[in-house]
Amino acid sequence: MNKITPIEYFHKNRERMLEELKELLRIPSVSAQPFYKDDVKRCADWLINHCKKIGLIAEKRETEGNPLVLARTPGYKEAKYRYLVYGHYDVQPPEPLELWTKTKNPFSPVIADGNIYGRGTADDKAQLFMHLKAVECFLATGTPLPCGISFLFEGEEEIGSRSLETFLQKHAEDLSCDLVIISDTGMPALNCPAVTCGLRGVLALEVTLTGPNRDLHSGIHGGAVQNPAHVLCSMIAALHDQDGKVTVPGFYDEVCNLTEFEKKQFLNLPYNDEEYKKSLGVEELFGEKGYTSTERRMARPTLEVNGLTSGYQGKGGKTIIPSTASAKITCRTVPNQDAKSLQNKVCAYLEKICPKTVSIKIEKEQAGNAYLIDPAGKSVSAAIRALEKAFGCKATIMREGGSIPIVVDFKNYLKADSLLIGLSLPDDNAHSPNEKFSLECFDKGIETSIYLWNELVS
Amino acid sequence: MNKITPIEYFHKNRERMLEELKELLRIPSVSAQPFYKDDVKRCADWLINHCKKIGLIAEKRETEGNPLVLARTPGYKEAKYRYLVYGHYDVQPPEPLELWTKTKNPFSPVIADGNIYGRGTADDKAQLFMHLKAVECFLATGTPLPCGISFLFEGEEEIGSRSLETFLQKHAEDLSCDLVIISDTGMPALNCPAVTCGLRGVLALEVTLTGPNRDLHSGIHGGAVQNPAHVLCSMIAALHDQDGKVTVPGFYDEVCNLTEFEKKQFLNLPYNDEEYKKSLGVEELFGEKGYTSTERRMARPTLEVNGLTSGYQGKGGKTIIPSTASAKITCRTVPNQDAKSLQNKVCAYLEKICPKTVSIKIEKEQAGNAYLIDPAGKSVSAAIRALEKAFGCKATIMREGGSIPIVVDFKNYLKADSLLIGLSLPDDNAHSPNEKFSLECFDKGIETSIYLWNELVS
Numbered sequence: 001m002n003k004i005t006p007i008e009y010f011h012k013n014r015e016r017m018l019e020e021l022k023e024l025l026r027i028p029s030v031s032a033q034p035f036y037k038d039d040v041k042r043c044a045d046w047l048i049n050h051c052k053k054i055g056l057i058a059e060k061r062e063t064e065g066n067p068l069v070l071a072r073t074p075g076y077k078e079a080k081y082r083y084l085v086y087g088h089y090d091v092q093p094p095e096p097l098e099l100w101t102k103t104k105n106p107f108s109p110v111i112a113d114g115n116i117y118g119r120g121t122a123d124d125k126a127q128l129f130m131h132l133k134a135v136e137c138f139l140a141t142g143t144p145l146p147c148g149i150s151f152l153f154e155g156e157e158e159i160g161s162r163s164l165e166t167f168l169q170k171h172a173e174d175l176s177c178d179l180v181i182i183s184d185t186g187m188p189a190l191n192c193p194a195v196t197c198g199l200r201g202v203l204a205l206e207v208t209l210t211g212p213n214r215d216l217h218s219g220i221h222g223g224a225v226q227n228p229a230h231v232l233c234s235m236i237a238a239l240h241d242q243d244g245k246v247t248v249p250g251f252y253d254e255v256c257n258l259t260e261f262e263k264k265q266f267l268n269l270p271y272n273d274e275e276y277k278k279s280l281g282v283e284e285l286f287g288e289k290g291y292t293s294t295e296r297r298m299a300r301p302t303l304e305v306n307g308l309t310s311g312y313q314g315k316g317g318k319t320i321i322p323s324t325a326s327a328k329i330t331c332r333t334v335p336n337q338d339a340k341s342l343q344n345k346v347c348a349y350l351e352k353i354c355p356k357t358v359s360i361k362i363e364k365e366q367a368g369n370a371y372l373i374d375p376a377g378k379s380v381s382a383a384i385r386a387l388e389k390a391f392g393c394k395a396t397i398m399r400e401g402g403s404i405p406i407v408v409d410f411k412n413y414l415k416a417d418s419l420l421i422g423l424s425l426p427d428d429n430a431h432s433p434n435e436k437f438s439l440e441c442f443d444k445g446i447e448t449s450i451y452l453w454n455e456l457v458s
Numbered sequence: 459m460n461k462i463t464p465i466e467y468f469h470k471n472r473e474r475m476l477e478e479l480k481e482l483l484r485i486p487s488v489s490a491q492p493f494y495k496d497d498v499k500r501c502a503d504w505l506i507n508h509c510k511k512i513g514l515i516a517e518k519r520e521t522e523g524n525p526l527v528l529a530r531t532p533g534y535k536e537a538k539y540r541y542l543v544y545g546h547y548d549v550q551p552p553e554p555l556e557l558w559t560k561t562k563n564p565f566s567p568v569i570a571d572g573n574i575y576g577r578g579t580a581d582d583k584a585q586l587f588m589h590l591k592a593v594e595c596f597l598a599t600g601t602p603l604p605c606g607i608s609f610l611f612e613g614e615e616e617i618g619s620r621s622l623e624t625f626l627q628k629h630a631e632d633l634s635c636d637l638v639i640i641s642d643t644g645m646p647a648l649n650c651p652a653v654t655c656g657l658r659g660v661l662a663l664e665v666t667l668t669g670p671n672r673d674l675h676s677g678i679h680g681g682a683v684q685n686p687a688h689v690l691c692s693m694i695a696a697l698h699d700q701d702g703k704v705t706v707p708g709f710y711d712e713v714c715n716l717t718e719f720e721k722k723q724f725l726n727l728p729y730n731d732e733e734y735k736k737s738l739g740v741e742e743l744f745g746e747k748g749y750t751s752t753e754r755r756m757a758r759p760t761l762e763v764n765g766l767t768s769g770y771q772g773k774g775g776k777t778i779i780p781s782t783a784s785a786k787i788t789c790r791t792v793p794n795q796d797a798k799s800l801q802n803k804v805c806a807y808l809e810k811i812c813p814k815t816v817s818i819k820i821e822k823e824q825a826g827n828a829y830l831i832d833p834a835g836k837s838v839s840a841a842i843r844a845l846e847k848a849f850g851c852k853a854t855i856m857r858e859g860g861s862i863p864i865v866v867d868f869k870n871y872l873k874a875d876s877l878l879i880g881l882s883l884p885d886d887n888a889h890s891p892n893e894k895f896s897l898e899c900f901d902k903g904i905e906t907s908i909y910l911w912n913e914l915v916s
Contacts, residue, residue: 075828191859200677204775213739218762219658219860222790223754224734226744229763230698236691276682281671286684286815296681304676305687306778307769312786317662317823319788327687330768330777332680357744364776402677 006137006450014443018116020059021129021191021442024089031066031159040066040155043089047071047153048343054136055380056151063163066090066155072148073135079148081183081457085414086129086406087184088157091120092431099433106435112343114439121437127183128153130423130442131442134449146457150177161406167213168413178378179456180410183445185422189270190440191307193448197262197375198299198399199407199451201333203343204365206327207232207350209358213424215311215320222321226357229310232325235353239303241349243289245304246331248349258299262375264389266294266309268396279421298399303346332401335372343367371407372399373417383419390447464595464908471598472901476574477589478508479900480545482583483567483576489524489548489617489620500522501547505529505611510595514609521621524548524613530606532591537606539915542874544864545586545642546615549578557891564893574715577893580667580886585641586611588881588900604915608635615642619864637837637914638868641903643858643880647728648898651845651906654878655720655833656757656857657865659791661801662823665690665808666784667816671776673769680779684815690783692812701747704761704789706807714794716757720833724752726854733830736756755765756777756857760790761804785817790859793830801825816831829865831875840913841877879906 029043030036044060044067051058051071058071076082094106102117103110138145154164187194211228232339241247271294273285287296311322331346333339347362354360373380376395387395407418423441424430484888488494502518502525509516509529516529536539552564560575561568567576582651596603615870645652669686701707731743745754748789769780789804791797805820831838833855845853865876881899882888
């Protein structure tokens, strides 16, 4: 009997693996809706059984919320190199159901047009499954793994990873590893696989101005008293200059600028301002002068108003001077910025520019730091090589403008960097109806994962 | 048998008149709520019967909405001088009921602390009733009236006087008169009766800015595209300068400035900035530089944001760049300004300062002109004399910052000025729980009305 390689094993077993993925997708593990509570648990159990079936040592770890799945290759603890694959088995709510067209039932996955459709395909079940299947290909063929691999799957990612941070804090030593591998992000296009080297952080606050102690009749009082909506608008207008730069003193002080290497790599990304404008339906893009739109989205800090509220908002009009006006504001932070101190700077500036004619109250909310793995480092280069082998084309690096707080937690508690190899495509409709995952990404993803382990240790 | 004067008759019959007023107040003629539809009609019928009872020729005039009450002194058409008393018999909804303390039932009027409490006391049943009772005092004592007096009471004032404008247009000739008398406004204090010589007009518009074609993830897109909430704030900030002046080109062009006479008279008004600040709960007043707060409230045009809406407004945060941002804006106009052309100026300016990064849509709503009766003219002087006789103190003139569109309609359709002799006090809680009317105002109001007719023709 000829020994076959992990890659060969994968191709022989692909159809069965897809059937298994469908089984996983059929479990409606919606973490946000109490209705699905038992399904979430059933999903954790399914994964544990599946991990055991393919030869991993797996256990359920209970938390105050949904259980964690922890599975390891045999001999993990003694391995010279140890990697932790993180993923999440919970999914977004499927609503609005009437907008699902490729499959009537979001939890009855179907294959069509080279994609697999269903809730949780791209985010994140198919992506975590790729790594499980890659390890199966080693174990089933008796091919030695060059490293220990553990899997940590949580069931609360879509509701803020409440239990995971506590778990990391408590079990940091037990979970120690050289690197965390995460496939829960995206790549720009099928012919452009990419490693995500940076994430922005996010800080939030809400500012409320109060003028008169009640809404006032704008006829009787209009002209005599400051309107807090006017003040709020003036203050928000003062937060940016005409070139799109944030005017908060010290806002850019700690920003780690993009290296020439990164700037050059970003040029490989298949982004096009004309197409981007069309997709957003805007005449012109706008942002901080001196940077490309890609640089601004991925590597520059921003300050955005997410919501404005004041006075009457119903149909028609109401002739009042509103008593209050408020704005929800978030900033995206970039590597080296300390989110908490930046939050303080924004608050201090708002307080400074607020006139005495109104009173100001600011509520500070979350403040999470950005993340950066060395884009020219060993781990990223290994991932690039694995992607290039699997996809047969040039791979590049990018950054993600959004925030994944758990990556910062891995750094804080496990002292481990995270390698973000996300294979979701921009049209995968994560969080939306008709969520899908490309079968080509699924195939190449498994191959990437098979190649990855040897590249990482080489 | 000695003939008695109208004033003597009033004092003899005051208690009975108060009982009649209570009867009128017990009818819950709430025009805004369909539940009270029959009561509104019953109220019109009650007034018609009452008018007939005191010797007027009265008839119900049906409209598409609630009926009008039209009543006249005998021989009205042949009278040399003819005056039209306008009032409204509909009232505001009584809610929130739990806040009524002086009477548990807003439609069970009670007398306490020298006031009569109940929905519709100040606004406007007691005030219209004063004029009816004054005329009764003439008719019952056989005292000749120096003029013809007609009464026009509508049942839709609190819902926009929908039917009255049509009625005025259709029956202008039949309704023709030398002057309209209205008691539906206020006076500053018991020892400061005042004739309201001017009203501000009001124009309204709603501006909506659209940026991207959907709310965008502020992580993925933040930095690349203009946020319409930022643009809206910058545009609104640009509508006023630091001195509180509106910056819309031509905004003040047609303003009829206050005469020295008016400015001097305004100094008689018992307004005090310190007390005013306290009542509004603000540290500082604010408004157009170069004018007192009274002048700004009564005789200067304003531009106020009445409502701001953009993005996420619920609890907590949502990290989006909103697709749209909108503001409801009204301007108070003053005498000589053409509201429609001012509305156009504001819209044109907003369109001019809107950048290309967002699209702008403006909906124009109402545009009503201000009103001014000659403050030094014959009618106002006559009213001042009547007030001074009745109240036994100096009366003055003032303006009202709010708008009463029907006054402009009287001018347009009947070519008649309106004399506004409002006796409601600032603490009468019109439109609020515990609405009341001072019995002293009721008494002096009837006396004022008795004196008024001879003063007007003298």
